[in-house]
Amino acid sequence: MMRKVGPTPVHKSQRGNLAWQLLIGLLLISAVIVALLLWGSPVQKEQQAQRPRLLMYAAAGLRQPAEKIATQYEEEYGIAVELQFGGSNTLLNQLQVNKFDTSDLLLVADDFYTDKAFSLGLAAEVLPIATQRPVIAVRKDSALKIEAIDDLLEASVRVSMPDPDQAACGKAVKEALDGIAIANETLWSKFSAHVTANGVFKPTVNDVATDVALGAVDAGIVWDSTIAMSANRDQLKAIPLDVFNSKSETVSLAILTSSTQPTSALRFGRYLAASDRGLRVFEESGMRALEGDAWHETPELTFFCGAVNRRAAEQVVDEFQQREGVVVNTVYDGCGTLTSRMKTIDRQQTGLGFPDIYLACDRYYFDNVQEWFQEDVDVSDMEIVLTVPKGSEKVRSLADLTKPGVRVAIGRPDQCALGALTRQLLQQAELYESLMSKQSQSAELVVEKPSSALIVPDVVTGHVDVGVAYLTDVLAGGDQVEVIHIDTPHNVAIQPFSIARTSGQKQLARRFFTHLAKSREAFESLGFHFRIAPGSSPAVE
Numbered sequence: 001m002m003r004k005v006g007p008t009p010v011h012k013s014q015r016g017n018l019a020w021q022l023l024i025g026l027l028l029i030s031a032v033i034v035a036l037l038l039w040g041s042p043v044q045k046e047q048q049a050q051r052p053r054l055l056m057y058a059a060a061g062l063r064q065p066a067e068k069i070a071t072q073y074e075e076e077y078g079i080a081v082e083l084q085f086g087g088s089n090t091l092l093n094q095l096q097v098n099k100f101d102t103s104d105l106l107l108v109a110d111d112f113y114t115d116k117a118f119s120l121g122l123a124a125e126v127l128p129i130a131t132q133r134p135v136i137a138v139r140k141d142s143a144l145k146i147e148a149i150d151d152l153l154e155a156s157v158r159v160s161m162p163d164p165d166q167a168a169c170g171k172a173v174k175e176a177l178d179g180i181a182i183a184n185e186t187l188w189s190k191f192s193a194h195v196t197a198n199g200v201f202k203p204t205v206n207d208v209a210t211d212v213a214l215g216a217v218d219a220g221i222v223w224d225s226t227i228a229m230s231a232n233r234d235q236l237k238a239i240p241l242d243v244f245n246s247k248s249e250t251v252s253l254a255i256l257t258s259s260t261q262p263t264s265a266l267r268f269g270r271y272l273a274a275s276d277r278g279l280r281v282f283e284e285s286g287m288r289a290l291e292g293d294a295w296h297e298t299p300e301l302t303f304f305c306g307a308v309n310r311r312a313a314e315q316v317v318d319e320f321q322q323r324e325g326v327v328v329n330t331v332y333d334g335c336g337t338l339t340s341r342m343k344t345i346d347r348q349q350t351g352l353g354f355p356d357i358y359l360a361c362d363r364y365y366f367d368n369v370q371e372w373f374q375e376d377v378d379v380s381d382m383e384i385v386l387t388v389p390k391g392s393e394k395v396r397s398l399a400d401l402t403k404p405g406v407r408v409a410i411g412r413p414d415q416c417a418l419g420a421l422t423r424q425l426l427q428q429a430e431l432y433e434s435l436m437s438k439q440s441q442s443a444e445l446v447v448e449k450p451s452s453a454l455i456v457p458d459v460v461t462g463h464v465d466v467g468v469a470y471l472t473d474v475l476a477g478g479d480q481v482e483v484i485h486i487d488t489p490h491n492v493a494i495q496p497f498s499i500a501r502t503s504g505q506k507q508l509a510r511r512f513f514t515h516l517a518k519s520r521e522a523f524e525s526l527g528f529h530f531r532i533a534p535g536s537s538p539a540v541e
Contacts, residue, residue, distance in 0.1 A: 387459050
């Protein structure tokens with residue numbers, strides 16, 4: 001007889017054990033989920049560790065706007081900006097002393113420190129942000145009547161002020177009072193002695209504001225923006241003094257050479273200095289914002305560049321685009337053609353093709369469009385020479401261009417600066433009419449080209465016997481051509497650089513010039529004479 005086979009009966013104790021195991025398993029799973037929510041998965045941790053971070057040193061008095069802008073930037077782009085605060089001079093000294101520092105940016109209350117960082121090779125770019133000036137801070141319930149600096153010198157008045165050796169505000173006050181002589185000393189020496197005897201020097205303006213708010217002193221000297229940003233602003237009031245009106249100082253940002261991620265640092269710098277991003281925060285903090293560029297993640301510049309500058313400018317453009325992470329739309333052509341194009345563009349509107357920046361072949365054509373540009377700076381100059389095939393003796397001087405049968409290549413005056421300058425050169429030598437007479441006899445005897453770069457190939461191929469060209473183009477012809485220098489002071493073309501009045505990216509354009517100013521070797525290796533003097537910079541209106 002067959003027995004029925006069914007499921008093995010489960011004992012009560014076994015059922016209880018299974019229930020406990022299931023409960024413990026659910027608790028363990030819940031714990032893991034909670035842990036992941038609280039601390040993130042290993043992958044999330046690794047991704048967070050790999051997120052780009054920037055380190056910015058910032059003047060303590062700029063804490064409020066710096067923290068707000070850094071938070072906004074991280075929320076918008078996921079890039080954290082770590083901030084370390086201190087007095088402007090203290091931070092600069094730290095950069096000078098610590099040779100292993102890898103910080104990215106320096107934000108200071110006075111551009112004296114960023115300019116110094118630049119001159120010491122600690123900064124590569126400087127961005128102007130806003131202005132502020134020193135004022136007297138007192139409690140709103142103070143009975144003090146302060147109308148001049150002398151009122152602070154009363155024996156009973158306790159004064160707190162920033163240390164000039166640590167903070168930018170202290171330096172500004174010292175400079176203002178050092179310029180005023182009283183008896184056999186300066187007003188600063190008298191004032192600093194009073195602070196030492198009856199007050200206190202503090203490392204930052206924030207410390208001074210706190211002293212005043214707490215009643216530890218009767219008055220303090222801070223930036224006018226310090227009170228607007230102070231947590232104790234409801235208890236404080238500002239008293240402006242005439243002696244400080246001339247000490248309006250510029251808050252500025254430097255991109256440090258110690259940065260290992262300069263393109264990322266510059267991008268944040270553009271954000272901080274953008275008229276519709278960071279500058280709004282500085283204005284809210286009581287400062288007077290300077291003109292800034294509109295914010296674009298990848299801004300673009302339109303660059304009109306005279307053809308003579310092309311070989312030198314190409315290297316500058318490539319390096320600038322790579323470092324800044326921007327786009328430079330460059331148009332190379334003869335300056336006659338470039339300026340004609342400018343005249344057809346509506347200069348009252350941006351984005352329609354008018355250049356942001358212009359590097360001309362010579363002042364001859366730049367002067368024709370100067371009204372549309374701001375103050376210009378001479379970048380270089382280039383010699384105009386004769387060029388002949390190697391070994392040729394047919395032409396040895398300017399006068400030989402008019403000899404019968406000599407085939408000549410020159411620039412077209414209406415298309416390139418070289419042509420206009422050549423015409424002037426020949427007119428001054430009283431040779432122009434004779435040369436044009438040859439052209440009327442035969443078009444093959446005098447050939448006009450739209451740019452200097454097209455003249456040398458005609459000499460190389462033997463199409464002409466001589467060309468009038470820029471030295472840089474002749475040198476590019478190598479050992480197939482020979483240079484004949486012209487003995488005259490009128491054979492030099494000067495290349496000016498300027499920023500258009502209508503440009504919406506003036507600060508970016510100015511940094512392009514800064515990069516250009518560091519490109520002496522690129523220009524001189526091509527035969528240019530480099531003219532940019534240290535500290536030169538085109539105006540930004």
